[in-house]
Amino acid sequence: MSTITPAKRGSGTRRSTRRVEPIYYLFLLPSLALFTLAITVPGIIGIFFSFTNSIGIGDWDFTGFTNYIAIFSDPAILQSYLFTFGFSVVTVIVVNVIAFLLAVALNARIRMKSALRTIFVIPMVVSGIIIAYVFNFLFSNSLPAAGAAAGIPWLETSLLANPDLAWVAIVIVTAWQAVPGSLLIYIAGLVSIPSDVYEAAEIDGAGKLQQLIKITVPLVAGYVVINVILGFKGFLNAYDIIVGLTNGGPGTSTRSIAMTVITGFNNGDYAYQMANATIFFVVAILISLLQLSLTRGRNAL
């Protein structure tokens, strides 16, 4: 659970200069073979086809960079990038704030702590598409019915039918599912903080809020980085919850990148969406490099 200390890092660099025992390469082989066959080879084939006009089957021709040129003038694809990044940033913030506060609460001396923890973790084990369909029903039927009964006009129309606000519904549902994962990591982080620092702070006269801001937050900072990276990565690939909730609608306002890529398989746009996927791949690599360089030095993954 502890973060890596400089001392251990030092031993790691020393180790790498020695001759590596061949048996480790053998251990590596099965997963390397599977990874190559299941990910690298299809990936390269996909990039190859992004320079053709293939629809995934039958005859095709090389078209050079035509697909890439078309993508940069395609509002649907540009909008999907905008939506996905905006949605990811908002969701990461929402998820981490809620998960952190929940973790602090669930780590305090409260009644039925373990029962409550169990309840809060349940959303994590339910499949995203099922959650999405249940919430879809709630947003489309239950909430408007409640709004009509209570006489609140803005609640009477479904959130999902509003092109400007449908993304809010997606953030809510995604956060509902993603909070438990972050929560667990935060709880682990909070548990690892030794109690003597709190005692010392108390003796020095720090209030509860000061303790939270000046001790808890800095000491779990590493976990915040982890949660933000893992969360952001997951939200960029958003697919199932959006399909179940809005299916990209109303109009084209909530189509994520993953959704537009998959339409390539479903709607005969294989090569074009492979080009899109290639661009997304490059973007993802750039983000990873950025995140790695930001987090290097401390809290390395």
Added chain:
Amino acid sequence: MPVPGGAAFGPHDERTTVSVKLTRTKRLAGLGLGLSLLAGLLSGCAGGDGTETIRFTFSKREAIPFMTKLVNEYNASQDDTRVVLDTSGVDVVSASFVRGNPPDIALANYNMETSRFVERGALSDLSDTDAASRVREDLQPLMDQYGSYPGRTSALPYSIMASSVIYNKEIFAAHGIEVPKTWSELIAACDKLKAAGVTPFYATWKDDWTIGQGWFDYSVGGELDTIDFFKKLSEEGADVGPVSAVSFQKDFGQSVGKMLKLAKTYVNKDAASRAYGDGNLAFAQGKAAMYLQGPWAFSEIAKTAPDLKLGTFPLPMTDNPEDLKVRVNVDLAAWIPEGSKHKDAARKFLEHLYKPEIIEAYNKSQLGFTPTKDAAVNPDPRVEGMAGYYEKGQVYQGPSVLVPKTIPIFNYTQAVVFGADPATTLRTLDADWARLAFRQ
């Protein structure tokens, strides 16, 4: 859940020295194990016993019970072939082509989607089947509108659907309304219904396809010659835009405007959050006078209200009754992929499907029109209102099915109904069309 840090293996430098002498044979054994695991993963499905199993794709929701029964009867009647019904849907089928594992036979909606398989030669020739010789020749233009592959009959029509406005005869009679034959009569009828507190149209805008196939197609198709428009549009190709001879923004604007007039004034208040299933239920309960759906909705409505008196009429979009037309589509076409490994068994099953008693029973049950020469005319009173137009050829194919599926036309029509500027959306449609032509 990955946990941060953790010098997982600790100082293992000492441990490794133990196994320096791990013999070469053991290493080879490990390699062999890895490879055999891999082989097991890759070999996938293996052959079976004497019976040949074919995968039959059929995903028309309303008719799945009918087809399940038919397949079970076929399986019980002979021992050579076992047909497995696959109802997993259109998208899965398309992806299965890409993966090189298409179904052995399909009865599927015939649209631009299938057109790609036809044009790139992914479907096998059916011209020498008995079924092909019994299909009405005058239906060929409907099939050809989606392209063809030289020298092949790639698909055979199985069920033709005509669709138009479904209306509740009881409500129309109660308010003394005749079936409208012109745009002004339609507006007058709507106003009369609205004044009497009856919702004229039940709309289900949550499902974008219901806007595309109903509201959009009936409006545009009722006013515009779609065959001619799309022919010219294809000729324009990448030049489609504000200055081209035909374009969505130029030719669709008027019809879309009329559609919006109906959509904004005469629908149920909660249309935006209602889906297709809600619409069928509400219409069956008499909550509106008219419903822009195809005949497939009848069987769903009948589940709630089996005795409801329903009829159909083409949506009048002009003030000339001569312009009335009904929307038709090849609701089901049969095809056998070139990539199927069980073509003979699939063909045998195809002939079974086209037996007069089966194809006619199917179309009767789904209120479709049977496309074979010897078929009896569909007698159901609910589609009577369209039969005359269908026989006289006053038909059109909806624009939403003639636009390649890679352009999200359903989403666009939904956006317009939800308040997006129609002119901007139609310009986007033009740009999408031009971009598609540019890269394909």
